[in-house]
Amino acid sequence: MQAIIETLFDIVYLSTVILMGITMIRNSNGNKQYKLFGIMAVSLGLGDAFHLVPRAWALNTTGLENFTAALGIGKFITSITMTIFYIILYYVWRLRYDIKGKHNLTISVYALAIARIVISLFPQNAWTSATPPLSWAIYRNIPFAAMGILVIVLFYQSTKKANDIAFKNMWLTIVLSFAFYIPVVLWGDVSPLIGMLMIPKTCAYVWTVLIGYNEMKGLKKHKEAY
Template sequence: MQAITETIFDVVYLTLVVTVGIAMTIKSGGEKQYRLFGIMAIVLGAGDSFHLVPRMIALCTAGLDQFTVALGVGKWVTSITMTVFYVLLYYVWRNRYHIVGRRGTTAAVYLLAGARIALCLFPQNGWLSASAPLSWGIYRNLPFAALGLLVIALFYRSAKEAGDRAFRWMWLTIVLSFGFYIPVVLWADAVPAIGMLMIPKTCAYVWTVLIGYRAMKEGRQAD
C-alpha cells in the first residue's frame, strides 16, 4: 500500500512542479521574477527526481535496502539542487521588490549556500552508506537552515511592507518546509515513521511554486 500511495504522490508532485516551472519560464512575458521562479521550480523537480525516482523503483521492486547507492546519490544531488533553489528564490525576492544594493545580504546568501554545498561534498557524509552519520547530517544542514531563515525573514518583511497579498504567505511555506524537514534529519533513522513528514514538506514546496504561478496569472489578467 505504501509503495502505491507514495509512488502516485511522487509522480503527481514531480509532474506538477516541472510542468508549472516550464509554463512559468515560457509564459513569463519578460518578467524576470517569474522566469526565475519557473527555473526555480524546474530545479526543484529535476533535483528531487534524482532521489524520488530510485525510491519509487525501490518501493515497487526489491525494496529500499537494495537501492542504497542510488538513493544516496539522489540525496546528494537533491541536497545541492535545494541549495540552488533557495539562491534562486533570493533573486526572486530581489526582483519582485526591486531591491538594489544589499551586497551584504547577497554575500551572506552565497556564503551560506557555498558552505552548504562544500559540506555536502565531504566523504564523511556517507552518502552511499546505509548508515550515514547523523553528525554530518547536522553539519551540512546548519548553513542550509540559516539560508532558509534569511529568506524567510526577507519575504516576511518585504511582503508585509509592500502589502503584497500574492506573496503574503511565501514566508510560511518555507517555515513549514523546514519545520517538517528538520525532524526527519534528526530522528528519521531512529524512528522511520518520522520520514513520512517528507510528504507535508513536499506539499509546502508545491505551495511555494503555486504562489508564484498564481501571482503570474493574476498579473497577466490585470494587464
C-alpha cells in the same frame, strides 16, 4: 500500500512542479521574476527526481535496502539543487521588491550556499552508506537552515512593508518546509512515521511554487481583461 501511495504522490508532485515551472518560463514574456520562479520550480522538480525516482523504483521492486547507493547519490544531488533553489528564491525577492545594493546580504547568501555544498562534498557524509552519520547530516544542514531563516525574514519583512497580498504567505511556506524537514534529518532513521513528514514538507514547496504561478496567472488574466 506504501509503495503505491508514495509512487502516486511522487508522480503528481514531480509532474506538477515541473509543468508549472515550464509554463512560467514560457509565459514570462520578459518578466525576469516569473522566469526565475519557473527556473526555480524546474530545478526543484528535477533535483528531487534524482532521489524520488530511485526510491519509487526500489519500493516497487526489491526494496530500499537494495538501492542504498542510488538513493544516497540522489539525496546528494537533491541537497545541491535545494541549495540552488534558495539562491534563486533570494533573487526573486530582490526582483519583486526592487532591492538595490545590499551586497553584504548577497555575499552572506552565497557564503552559506557554498558552505552547504562544500560540507556535502566531504566523504564523511557517506552518502552511499546504509548508515550515514547523523553528525554530518547536521553539519551540512546548519548553513542550509541559516539560508532558510534569512529568506524567511526577508520575505516576511518585505511582504508586510509592501502589503503584498499575493506573496503574503511565502515566508510561511518556507517555515513549514523546515518544520517538517528538520525532524526527518534528526530522527528519520528512528521511526518510519517521522519519515512520512517528507510528504507535508513537499506540499509546502508545492505551495511555494503555486504562489508565484497563481500570481503570474492572475496578472495575465488582468491584462487580457483590459
